[in-house]
Amino acid sequence: MKKIGVFVCWCGLNxxxxxxxxxxxxxxxxxxxxxxxxDYKYLCSDxxxxxxxxxxxxxxxxxxxxxxxxxxxxxxxxxxxxxAAGLNPYRVEITNIREQTSWVHSNKEDATIKAxxxxxxxxxxxxxxxDLFPQQIPLTKKVLVIGGGxxxxxxxxxxxxxxxxxxxxxxxxxxxxxxAKLSETFPTLDCASCILTPKTAEVGRHSNITLMTNxxxxxxxxxxxxxxxxxxxxxxxxxxEKCIGCMLCQEKCPKKTNSxxxxxxxxxxxxxxxxPQAIPYRPIINxxxxxxxxxxxxxxxxxxxxxxxxxxxxxxxxxEENIGAIVVASGYELLPKEKLSEYGQGKYADxxxxxxxxxxxxxxxxxxxxxxxxxxxxxxxxxxxxxxxxSRDNQKDRxxxxxxxxxxxxxxxxxxxxxxxDGTATVFYMDIRAGGKGYEEFVQRAIEDDHVLYLRGRVARxxxxxxxxxxLGVDTxxxxxxxxxxxxxxxxxxxxPSEKAKVLGQTLKxxxxxxxxxxxxxxxxxxxxxxxxxxxxxxxxxxxxDIPETVSQATGAAAKVITMFSKNHLxxxxxxxxxxxxxxxxxxxxxxxxxxxxxxxxxxEVRIGHTVEKRQxxxxxxxxxxxxxxxxxxxRSGAMNLSGFSNEQILEELKxxxx
Amino acid sequence: xxxxxxxxxxxxxxxxxNNEIKLFIGFEKGFTKFSRIPAFAENYDEAKKMIIDExxxxxxxxxxIRELEEVxxxxxEKSERVAILTRGCDYLGIRRxxxxxxxxxxxxxxxxxxxxxxxxxxxxNKLLGEEAREITIDEENVIxxxxxxxxxxxxxEVVLDRCRQCIMCEPKESDIMLAEKTANVxxxxxxxxxxxxxxxxxxxxxxxxxxxxxxxxxxxxxxxxCTACNCRKCIFDITEPEMLEKTVATSEQFMFHFIRAFxxxxxxSACGECERVCPVDIPLGLLNGKxxxxxxFLFNVEEAGIPSEIEPLGEFKLDDPDEW
Ligand SMILES: Cc1cc2nc3c(=O)[nH]c(=O)nc-3n(C[C@H](O)[C@H](O)[C@H](O)COP(=O)(O)OP(=O)(O)OC[C@H]3O[C@@H](n4cnc5c(N)ncnc54)[C@H](O)[C@@H]3O)c2cc1C
Ligand code: SF4
Ligand code: SF4
Numbered sequence: 009m010k011k012i013g014v015f016v017c018w019c020g021l022n023x024x025x026x027x028x029x030x031x032x033x034x035x036x037x038x039x040x041x042x043x044x045x046x047d048y049k050y051l052c053s054d055x056x057x058x059x060x061x062x063x064x065x066x067x068x069x070x071x072x073x074x075x076x077x078x079x080x081x082x083x084x085x086x087x088x089x090x091x092a093a094g095l096n097p098y099r100v101e102i103t104n105i106r107e108q109t110s111w112v113h114s115n116k117e118d119a120t121i122k123a124x125x126x127x128x129x130x131x132x133x134x135x136x137x138x139d140l141f142p143q144q145i146p147l148t149k150k151v152l153v154i155g156g157g158x159x160x161x162x163x164x165x166x167x168x169x170x171x172x173x174x175x176x177x178x179x180x181x182x183x184x185x186x187x188a189k190l191s192e193t194f195p196t197l198d199c200a201s202c203i204l205t206p207k208t209a210e211v212g213r214h215s216n217i218t219l220m221t222n223x224x225x226x227x228x229x230x231x232x233x234x235x236x237x238x239x240x241x242x243x244x245x246x247x248x249e250k251c252i253g254c255m256l257c258q259e260k261c262p263k264k265t266n267s268x269x270x271x272x273x274x275x276x277x278x279x280x281x282x283x284p285q286a287i288p289y290r291p292i293i294n295x296x297x298x299x300x301x302x303x304x305x306x307x308x309x310x311x312x313x314x315x316x317x318x319x320x321x322x323x324x325x326x327x328e329e330n331i332g333a334i335v336v337a338s339g340y341e342l343l344p345k346e347k348l349s350e351y352g353q354g355k356y357a358d359x360x361x362x363x364x365x366x367x368x369x370x371x372x373x374x375x376x377x378x379x380x381x382x383x384x385x386x387x388x389x390x391x392x393x394x395x396x397x398x399s400r401d402n403q404k405d406r407x408x409x410x411x412x413x414x415x416x417x418x419x420x421x422x423x424x425x426x427x428x429x430d431g432t433a434t435v436f437y438m439d440i441r442a443g444g445k446g447y448e449e450f451v452q453r454a455i456e457d458d459h460v461l462y463l464r465g466r467v468a469r470x471x472x473x474x475x476x477x478x479x480l481g482v483d484t485x486x487x488x489x490x491x492x493x494x495x496x497x498x499x500x501x502x503x504x505p506s507e508k509a510k511v512l513g514q515t516l517k518x519x520x521x522x523x524x525x526x527x528x529x530x531x532x533x534x535x536x537x538x539x540x541x542x543x544x545x546x547x548x549x550x551x552x553x554d555i556p557e558t559v560s561q562a563t564g565a566a567a568k569v570i571t572m573f574s575k576n577h578l579x580x581x582x583x584x585x586x587x588x589x590x591x592x593x594x595x596x597x598x599x600x601x602x603x604x605x606x607x608x609x610x611x612x613e614v615r616i617g618h619t620v621e622k623r624q625x626x627x628x629x630x631x632x633x634x635x636x637x638x639x640x641x642x643x644r645s646g647a648m649n650l651s652g653f654s655n656e657q658i659l660e661e662l663k664x665x666x667x
Numbered sequence: 668x669x670x671x672x673x674x675x676x677x678x679x680x681x682x683x684x685n686n687e688i689k690l691f692i693g694f695e696k697g698f699t700k701f702s703r704i705p706a707f708a709e710n711y712d713e714a715k716k717m718i719i720d721e722x723x724x725x726x727x728x729x730x731x732i733r734e735l736e737e738v739x740x741x742x743x744e745k746s747e748r749v750a751i752l753t754r755g756c757d758y759l760g761i762r763r764x765x766x767x768x769x770x771x772x773x774x775x776x777x778x779x780x781x782x783x784x785x786x787x788x789x790x791x792n793k794l795l796g797e798e799a800r801e802i803t804i805d806e807e808n809v810i811x812x813x814x815x816x817x818x819x820x821x822x823x824e825v826v827l828d829r830c831r832q833c834i835m836c837e838p839k840e841s842d843i844m845l846a847e848k849t850a851n852v853x854x855x856x857x858x859x860x861x862x863x864x865x866x867x868x869x870x871x872x873x874x875x876x877x878x879x880x881x882x883x884x885x886x887x888x889x890x891x892x893c894t895a896c897n898c899r900k901c902i903f904d905i906t907e908p909e910m911l912e913k914t915v916a917t918s919e920q921f922m923f924h925f926i927r928a929f930x931x932x933x934x935x936s937a938c939g940e941c942e943r944v945c946p947v948d949i950p951l952g953l954l955n956g957k958x959x960x961x962x963x964f965l966f967n968v969e970e971a972g973i974p975s976e977i978e979p980l981g982e983f984k985l986d987d988p989d990e991w
Contacts, residue, residue: 591905593898594737594738596768597981600982601981601982603983609768612739622739646908
């Protein structure tokens with residue numbers, strides 16, 4: 009029989025007001041195997057931990073149970089204390105008598121019985137505990153950043169500055185993401201390009217950053233510290249190494265097409281660069297639009313290129329990279345127009361979304377910063393802005409707040425009023441969410457100084473009448489119907505995750521929420537980590553947010569990566585699966601069930617009498633295994649066991665509870 | 668026309684003469700007139716006693732485990748292979764063993780027989796009203812002769828319960844096929860008994876199953892007969908941890924049958940052998956059927972009994988519903 013110590017924590021009144029801690033420790037004293045039991049006001053305090061250490065040493069305890077708060081809170085604290093006293097930390101188990109007992113019950117008598125039962129079960133578990141030892145795993149000090157928006161660039165620059173190599177993968181031909189499309193930025197109204205381009209330029213020239221634009225991650229394997237990824241480099245049809253960026257090709261190309269960068273507000277050539285400050289400043293051929301690709305004739309670019317770098321026959325290629333950590337910064341998109349038919353988006357040329365407005369307000373945009381409506385290029389005399397278009401709307405499956413629209417709508421209205429002083433700007437809003445430094449003041453400035461009309465209420469319909477757009481809505485403050493004629497309607501459409509986020513999540517084995525935003529490991533305490541070790545999150549990939557918040561979060565993710573790389577090897581949690589080769593039949597039913605692909609077949613040789621027999625069994629890659637336990641449930645032989653949560657331990661716990 | 672038995676003998680001879688197998692597994696007459704038992708032949712002479720007819724036979728697939736080497740040993744020499752008589756249901760069992768990496772397909776020779784359902788002599792006796800002395804079987808009917816009575820019974824009435832719900836009348840693929848055949852006896856999936864039990868209140872259901880499990884003598888015949896039960900060491904035989912107390916109590920029988928049913932959940936091929944071998948007639952098919960029915964419904968599987976490389980219950984998908 010092992011010598012086990014039991015410590016019951018009061019957690020001040022948190023536990024002791026509902027659980028009779030004294031009675032619990034008294035009763036545990038008489039429980040078989042328990043050598044010592046006591047209760048204490050705050051076990052997590054310094055004196056509390058000292059008590060645990062001293063008791064372990066004085067009584068030569070072989071295992072302890074701490075009945076206190078959730079193991080999520082202090083398991084590591086108590087395990088460290090035990091380790092300092094010479095006890096293997098995995099011989100320490102927590103009974104949660106706070107979140108699972110005192111906080112959820114009111115009857116003290118019943119709660120005490122439950123607490124005692126649970127502690128007894130944990131004692132039984134500890135009796136079956138074994139010494140476990142973490143393993144050292146090697147580490148590749150190189151990070152992969154996915155997405156070249158402001159968040160991805162920030163991570164890349166921070167990690168590169170710390171001295172570690174970075175691979176930045178961006179699916180578009182140039183970096184900058186959505187911020188590159190913005191005109192001016194709230195709450196200071198400084199020009200977006202002016203603050204962005206120094207960053208893009210630095211990313212472009214940093215010796216520690218390998219930039220892979222026009223590329224996507226298509227496969228990922230391995231585990232934290234040691235991932236192997238495959239990156240698909242899509243063809244640009246131009247040899248970027250040779251190209252000198254003279255853009256003669258763009259100038260002479262006869263084919264104009266809609267520019268996706270301009271969100272339909274402007275045109276670009278079939279061979280072109282998206283915008284003048286693009287990094288890398290290299291053209292790409294749009295295969296679908298290029299005359300040569302369609303008809304086999306033209307080749308104007310080939311004729312004018314002074315360095316002969318057009319390569320129509322270029323193919324995509326896959327590169328493989330070994331890396332230690334991944335940061336997902338795949339950003340956002342806006343809800344597609346088809347989803348917002350009641351506002352006539354997609355039907356009327358002059359109903360546009362926020363990003364389209366950014367383009368016509370941007371100095372480098374198609375109208376050179378003069379706000380003109382798309383249909384006829386007229387300067388609008390009346391603009392209606394509709395907030396929460398799709399956001400906070402259960403019918404559009406977007407019940408969440410997109411967070412940035414209140415602010416950019418105020419910005420849009422201001423930018424317009426600064427240009428067209430006698431024009432009217434009306435904003436329909438549900439309520440104004442301007443939480444941020446200088447944000448409320450910014451909105452007030454729009455209302456008071458720039459006379460933007462804010463109407464609280466929802467818009468029912470946007471339709472056309474006699475060539476004019478009519479916005480029909482309700483002012484919920486006066487309960488009156490409002491009808492406004494507008495030259496231009498701007499919808500603050502819901503922010504949604506990048507189209508490819510879900511697939512990316514599946515490739516990287518990182519979970520996404522119901523909308524496709526990446527899930528963080530803990531909403532409060534681990535907001536930049538994903539549930540998969542070694543994969544971190546930054547920017548709008550995780551949730552809608554503005555630039556300052558994006559940059560802070562990206563810096564946090566970079567710090568996580570740098571901390572990880574500051575060590576020479578990683579230490580793995582020993583609470584992983586292990587196979588009992590004696591009983592494993594090698595059926596490998598466990599293999600497809602492992603979310604982390606940690607299970608593989610292995611052939612072992614066993615002596616049976618005088619003969620040596622070859623057998624197939626399952627083995628665990630301890631680096632990949634995250635200890636989720638799925639395999640141990642799938643294994644009907646009981647050959648698969650989770651160290652620290654073994655079948656034996658769980659069965660003993662159940663017996664103590666049920667018998 | 669050659670009978671299946673004759674055709675089998677011819678094939679067996681060829682297999683042994685050409686040195687293509689080390690063992691042939693089939694059936695021979697048992698101790699009573701209509702009983703059939705497994706037979707093993709290591710040469711042609713030994714195979715002469717073997718017969719094929721339509722009387723109830725035990726499952727053969729499970730013997731492959733002990734007769735063949737571990738999969739890790741790889742593909743064996745041709746002459747080391749094992750040939751086995753295989754009906755559709757046997758085939759599902761063999762697939763189970765292959766999918767579970769217990770045996771390699773390359774190491775066996777499947778000698779297929781089409782099947783219309785096996786005759787349950789007990790049923791025939793019951794309909795006849797006495798013990799049959801002679802039974803003859805034709806395409807559609809069974810003629811049972813007793814001491815006094817003679818009776819022509821339609822086959823459908825006397826086939827084994829499991830055969831009525833057969834999901835595979837002949838092996839889907841084979842090395843040798845002994846006859847061509849189309850099914851005469853109508854078969855359809857019948858979950859009506861399970862639905863009846865589903866409709867019971869929890870108390871009624873508990874009482875129903877208590878009555879069944881009380882009878883269990885824990886002979887483990889159901890486990891031993893099952894091809895899905897192919898563990899190296901069954902957890903019921905392991906003492907540490909002890910999943911089952913040795914005491915005979917209804918609660919322990921419940922444990923035993925639940926664990927057994929869950930261990931074959933998603934892997935049971937609906938052969939019904941467990942129920943057939945149970946000496947105290949516990950309706951194990953209802954438990955297994957309920958699990959198959961649920962899997963078919965929940966995972967949109969057409970036929971849960973057919974073993975597939977990846978089982979509906981044995982796969983991790985990122986878009987699995989995660990409702991908590
Ligand atoms: C109309 C509008 C106006 C705004 N105005 C302001 C403002 O004034 N002030 C402010 O603070 N914020 C503003 N914002 C918010 C701001 O745009 C975001 O906070 C910021 O751009 C988020 O940066 P990001 O890097 O997270 O995402 P993104 O900018 O979306 O960058 C993500 C990048 O990842 C790439 N990518 C996506 N998927 C993949 C993949 N699978 N593989 C490789 N690459 C991928 C994308 O191509 C993109 O380049 C505005 C937003 C909108 C919609
Ligand atoms: S550990 Fe279990 S499930 Fe995995 S191969 Fe072995 S017996 Fe099969
Ligand atoms: S516990 Fe099993 S299923 Fe879970 S990660 Fe480890 S090996 Fe895979």
